[in-house]
Amino acid sequence: MAASLDPTSREYKRARRHHYKTTKNRTEGFDTDWTPFRVAEKKYKARFPPPDLSDVLDLALLDQARSSEIERAGWKGYADTVLTKEIGLRDAQATNARTRKAFTVTGIPGLVVLPSFVSEGTQRDLILWSLGEHARHPNETNLDAHYFLPPSGLWPTYLHSPETIIQPRAPSLMTSPSSDTSGPRRLVSNAPASPATFSLIRSTPRPSPAPSIHAQPLSAAELIPRLRWANIGWSYHWGTKLYDFTREVQAVGEPFRKVCIEVVRSISWHDVFGSPDVESLDDWGDDGPDWQAWEETYEPDAGIVNFYQTKDTLMGHVDRSEICATSPLVSISLGNAAIFLVGGLTRDVAPIPILLRSGDIIVMSGPACRRAYHGVPRILEGTLPAYLGEGTNVDDGLWAPYARYMDTTRININVRQVFPKGFNPGPSQT
Ligand SMILES: O=C(O)CCC(=O)C(=O)O
Ligand SMILES: [Fe+2]
Numbered sequence: 001m002a003a004s005l006d007p008t009s010r011e012y013k014r015a016r017r018h019h020y021k022t023t024k025n026r027t028e029g030f031d032t033d034w035t036p037f038r039v040a041e042k043k044y045k046a047r048f049p050p051p052d053l054s055d056v057l058d059l060a061l062l063d064q065a066r067s068s069e070i071e072r073a074g075w076k077g078y079a080d081t082v083l084t085k086e087i088g089l090r091d092a093q094a095t096n097a098r099t100r101k102a103f104t105v106t107g108i109p110g111l112v113v114l115p116s117f118v119s120e121g122t123q124r125d126l127i128l129w130s131l132g133e134h135a136r137h138p139n140e141t142n143l144d145a146h147y148f149l150p151p152s153g154l155w156p157t158y159l160h161s162p163e164t165i166i167q168p169r170a171p172s173l174m175t176s177p178s179s180d181t182s183g184p185r186r187l188v189s190n191a192p193a194s195p196a197t198f199s200l201i202r203s204t205p206r207p208s209p210a211p212s213i214h215a216q217p218l219s220a221a222e223l224i225p226r227l228r229w230a231n232i233g234w235s236y237h238w239g240t241k242l243y244d245f246t247r248e249v250q251a252v253g254e255p256f257r258k259v260c261i262e263v264v265r266s267i268s269w270h271d272v273f274g275s276p277d278v279e280s281l282d283d284w285g286d287d288g289p290d291w292q293a294w295e296e297t298y299e300p301d302a303g304i305v306n307f308y309q310t311k312d313t314l315m316g317h318v319d320r321s322e323i324c325a326t327s328p329l330v331s332i333s334l335g336n337a338a339i340f341l342v343g344g345l346t347r348d349v350a351p352i353p354i355l356l357r358s359g360d361i362i363v364m365s366g367p368a369c370r371r372a373y374h375g376v377p378r379i380l381e382g383t384l385p386a387y388l389g390e391g392t393n394v395d396d397g398l399w400a401p402y403a404r405y406m407d408t409t410r411i412n413i414n415v416r417q418v419f420p421k422g423f424n425p426g427p428s429q430t
Pocket of ligand 1: 414
């Protein structure tokens with residue numbers, strides 16, 4: 001059982017003390033102007049008491065093969081908190097012994113949940129790739145602005161010689177040991193991208209972020225837990241929440257691309273968007289509903305790998321920097337489980353909490369979901385599946401450092417399509 005769920009554990013008692021200390025001076029009505037989205041975020045973020053998961057959709061419970069993973073984790077929700085519908089899924093990978101399933105959620109048309117879509121072996125491959133191959137030059141990470149990262153990559157350096165000292169970019173002030181180089185991903189409010197605003201977007205200046213003066217020289221081992229994100233494909237400028245089309249686009253790593261294309265081609269989109277009530281959704285954009293063509297036109301070209309330590313959260317936000325406003329966003333969960341909130345087009349819509357476990361995929365698509373508010377208020381500590389932990393039967397010694405890192409980590413690979421297939425952004429003017 002996760003220590004935070006066990007009232008006799010030190011962690012539980014510490015969370016209780018902290019809770020009493022921080023809430024004793026609250027005035028009545030402190031939460032009256034919170035939006036429904038904010039209320040849900042606060043609920044699942046709470047360290048004490050541990051959040052009640054009775055409203056959390058947990059589709060892994062429908063799969064007998066996952067019962068030991070669920071029991072071991074301790075945290076669980078329910079499979080019937082909201083109405084879901086199983087939809088058709090072509091099993092593109094017939095060699096996969098497990099029967100994959102896909103579900104839509106009534107109330108959020110365009111959301112598809114695919115529990116356990118990624119096999120255990122592919123989960124390991126994606127973790128290896130995310131850390132070893134992807135989170136390094138030329139793909140930008142949150143640490144690049146502040147540190148001279150080794151060109152061979154931080155993770156390979158850590159594996160090879162964990163004591164290597166990594167120097168900060170700015171001369172550091174020996175003030176506090178804390179640093180603002182990791183912490184939450186900063187979220188900026190931006191206008192939705194569209195073909196009409198593209199040239200304006202392209203000419204908006206994107207100042208480079210200033211290196212932190214608080215960054216201290218740290219060993220590779222100390223820096224690894226501060227890795228928070230790595231860009232995929234088009235370079236994303238966090239300060240303006242705009243893609244930087246002046247920078248060369250990187251290829252989407254083949255292991256990510258393969259899973260995304262497989263998932264989009266496997267889903268029976270007719271089951272998602274073909275019913276009369278969903279078909280009448282407007283706001284598909286100038287070309288109207290194009291889901292029938294996704295099998296051919298879907299081509300991921302951007303995204304982000306998020307690395308969450310168990311205390312990290314991701315505030316509610318909308319991903320609207322992509323020109324394609326309805327094409328599928330594929331989101332893969334690896335490692336520790338999380339509570340994912342997904343609501344509507346404003347924060348005033350109460351979100352649906354979904355428990356996402358390792359290997360689960362969600363797809364956000366269409367006008368009601370692709371630009372819906374969503375966030376991750378909680379990583380559920382102690383939920384790493386045994387097959388990703390230390391001493392697994394596939395462990396030939398090489399997996400051990402990955403297992404140790406993953407013990408307190410959730411990785412999310414979040415892949416989007418910025419441009420419609422065939423759209424040529426043309427030569428840059430900036
Ligand atoms: O970690 C997740 O599940 C969601 C991440 C996300 O929403 C994002 O990267 O924009
Ligand atoms: Fe997002």
